[in-house]
Amino acid sequence: MRYFVEFSYFGKNYHGWQKQPNAISVQQVLEDTFSTFFRKSIDLVGAGRTDAGVHAKQMFAHFDGEPIEDIPNALHRLNSFLPDDIAVHHILQVNDEAHARFDAVSRTYEYWVVENKNPFYIDAAYYLKNQPDVEAMNEAAAMLLDYQDFECFSKSNTDVKTYICHLEKAVWERKDDQLVFTITADRFLRNMVRAVVGTLLEVGKGKWTKADVKSVINSKDRSKAGPSVPAKGLYLTSVLYPDKIYK
Secondary structure (H helix, E strand, O other), X not given: OEEEEXXXXXXXXXXXOOOEOOEOOHHHHHHHHHHHHHOOOOOOEEOOOOOOOOEEEEEEEEEEOOOOOOHHXXXXXXXXXXXXXXXXXXXXXXXOOOOOOOOOOEEEEEEEEEOOOOHHHXXXXXXXXXXXXXXXXXXXXXXXXXXXEOHHHOOOOOOOOOOEOOEEEEEEEEEOOEEEEEEEEOOOOOOHHHHHHHHHHHHHOOOOOHHHHHHHHHHOOHHHOOOOOOHHHEEEEEEEOOHHHEO
16 A cells, blocks of 8 residues: 655754765664654655755655554554654655655745844845845846756756756745745756756846856756855755545
8 A cells, every 4th residue: 555645854863865975864764763653664755855854744655554543643643753854744645656766746945044043044034245136136046947958956966867847936025024936847857946046146246147048058068157155055845646545
């Protein structure tokens, strides 16, 4: 029987989602906890990767196991075993062919910037000392929706077969004391969002124009794009699936 698990985590203490031989990951902690609770080896297949230090407000993974008779009790006990920076929210029965990664139709990330020094955001947002030109950044961000090949924003030496991503949204908004960049697409390349944000901030600082960003995208060269902003400001906020996968 296949289940989807919905969870969240604060990524400061982890080297990303994916298991690694010599570093602690969210996947490893969850698999160890699930295996202990269900008293059998549990393998979790995540909706995607997040890099070291990146957070997730909503993340999904699937696993196979025996029928779970009391899901609310299972959630309560799993959360009692998990560290404070990881929480499991839902366990949902899905079709046996449902896949947490391949069936996702869209993913949304937010990047948080603060413009005033705030100790409560030290591990949760990027402190930018000078106020950027948000209107100029939004003009450049809107232009991204006209493109599909984002090789210029991809981490070098990756094993991806295509750099094509279909963007639905890319916008900067002021929310309370934060400047938040929200971006939605069917898929993202490794390090893509942090590179996009770094590039748009170059526009916000007045160093680049919208035309410069066009040249970067057309170059397909990561070295031409802006610097990657720190991981601590990045949040995976939503992963959407078609209703047909659920039982």
